[in-house]
Each structure stands twice: as C-alpha cells, then as structure tokens.
Amino acid sequence: MSTDQPPIDPNRPSAARIYDAFLGGSHNFAADRAVAARAAEILPEVTLIARANRDFLQRAVRYAAARGIRQFLDLGSGIPTERNVHEVAREVSPDCRVVYADLDPTAVLYARHLLGDDERTAIVRGDLQDPATILDRPEVRGLLDLDRPVAVLMVAVLHFLPDGPALDAALRAYRDTAAPGSVLVISHAAPGGTPDLTDRVADLYNRSGAPLVLRDAGQVARFFDGWRMVEPGLVPGPLWRPDGEPVTDAARYLTLAGVGER
Numbered sequence: 001m002s003t004d005q006p007p008i009d010p011n012r013p014s015a016a017r018i019y020d021a022f023l024g025g026s027h028n029f030a031a032d033r034a035v036a037a038r039a040a041e042i043l044p045e046v047t048l049i050a051r052a053n054r055d056f057l058q059r060a061v062r063y064a065a066a067r068g069i070r071q072f073l074d075l076g077s078g079i080p081t082e083r084n085v086h087e088v089a090r091e092v093s094p095d096c097r098v099v100y101a102d103l104d105p106t107a108v109l110y111a112r113h114l115l116g117d118d119e120r121t122a123i124v125r126g127d128l129q130d131p132a133t134i135l136d137r138p139e140v141r142g143l144l145d146l147d148r149p150v151a152v153l154m155v156a157v158l159h160f161l162p163d164g165p166a167l168d169a170a171l172r173a174y175r176d177t178a179a180p181g182s183v184l185v186i187s188h189a190a191p192g193g194t195p196d197l198t199d200r201v202a203d204l205y206n207r208s209g210a211p212l213v214l215r216d217a218g219q220v221a222r223f224f225d226g227w228r229m230v231e232p233g234l235v236p237g238p239l240w241r242p243d244g245e246p247v248t249d250a251a252r253y254l255t256l257a258g259v260g261e262r
C-alpha cells in the first residue's frame, strides 16, 4: 500500500461511504449505513437526490466530451460506482483521460482496484483545497496536458468544505491552471424550500464527523468566479440540460448544478 493511504476506520462514518450507501453500493460499513438510514428517515428523497446527482455528472461529462474535451480532473470523485467518468467520456471518444482524486482512503482504495492497469486513468489521494498535492503528482502530470482544455469536476463535494481563504485560493488555482476551452462542473447541496429538513440532515452529517455546508444560489455562483456560465446557468440539478423525461418539482432535489467555461 502506498504511503499516502492512511488506515480505514470502519467505525467512523465517511461522506464517501454514506453516499455509496445512498446509491445502493457495497463499499460501506454499518456506521455509514446508520447515518444513511437516519438521513433517509429525515429526508426520504435522499436516494433520489443522490441518483439525480450522478445523472447530472454523466450529462455534464458527455457535454464536455462533446465540446471536444478529452481530459477530466474529477475532484472528490467518491467511491467508484457504475458509469464512472472515464466510462461515460469514452462513449464519446475512447482516448479520454481521467484523473480521479479524493481525500477518503476508501474511495482511493476501491478506485485503484477498479481502475487496475488502465493507463489512461489515475487515482490520487489528495485534498482538493491543496491543489499542488494533486496537480503536481507525476502520474497527474503524466496524464493531463494542462496546456489543453480540461474538465474540472467538483460534483457534490464543495458542500463538505467551509468558506474561507483555503477554498477561495484553491478555486483560483484550478481556474488559473485551466487552459482556455476548459470547463468547471459543480453540483452542490442547497437548502431548497424545506430548510428545516435540510438543516436536520446537515446537523446529522456534522455530528457524524463529515460537516455539510448548504449554500444558496448566490453562494454557489461565487464558485464560478472567472468562468462564463453555459446555458442554462446554475439550476436545480435535474434541470441542467435534461435528456430524459421532464422533471417536475426539480427544487425538491435540493441540488444546484452548473457548468462554467473559460
């Protein structure tokens, strides 16, 4: 095991494994399932919300690949589940390269296992708030040509990060690193019309050691500073370029999603 892989503590819930439990995955422990079950009691739509978020991620990846982007930096990539970024992107073009990065050792371990010896993907453990620990890794430098457009994905991750200079500096660093033609993909948990319920879910996460910061549209829009929003702008996740059945009551998905371009 590489030295950047701390031990996995099954008794301490992790955001990555709780999300895996929402998606019906098998890479989670009893402590994670307990938090997931409690969240579903408070907010029964939580599984639907997680699935809708994955659907947004896939639409955004297809959008980026259709624009001609062939390299992807997936920050807070989570535990690999079906239809991952490289699989979706390669349906558009088989030469797509993907770097997955996550702070959670479980996510990194399973991603390494899943990706095996795929030479056009890499998984690194790193904090997205410390861009150098990700961008300066030799395997990342070897895979991504940062002089060419890249899709930077921060999907369902920024709500685990508090406001502050570290986050601001990191967002600036990714923006300044991204060549013209790059895109930034963000989805983020929002309070929606039932702040009482979402506050209770946030409180549950806080108590489980994975603090959750809900942000409204103005606060999430700020993460796109220096990027031009592509149509339809920052919207409830299911309304971002939907490709299936029309969604009613999209605000109940409690997710804001958007894509910016350089």
Ligand SMILES: C[S@@+](CC[C@H](N)C(=O)[O-])C[C@H]1O[C@@H](n2cnc3c(N)ncnc32)[C@H](O)[C@@H]1O
Residues within 6 Å of the ligand: 015, 016, 017, 019, 053, 054, 057, 075, 076, 077, 078, 079, 101, 102, 103, 104, 107, 126, 127, 128, 129, 154, 155, 156, 157, 160, 161
């Ligand atoms: C809810 S999951 C989202 C996974 C995937 N992006 C998706 O939308 O399907 C959030 C992930 O962000 C990771 N994460 C949280 N804080 C992070 C940080 N500071 N740097 C990198 N990853 C982080 C968690 O470990 C978790 O795997």
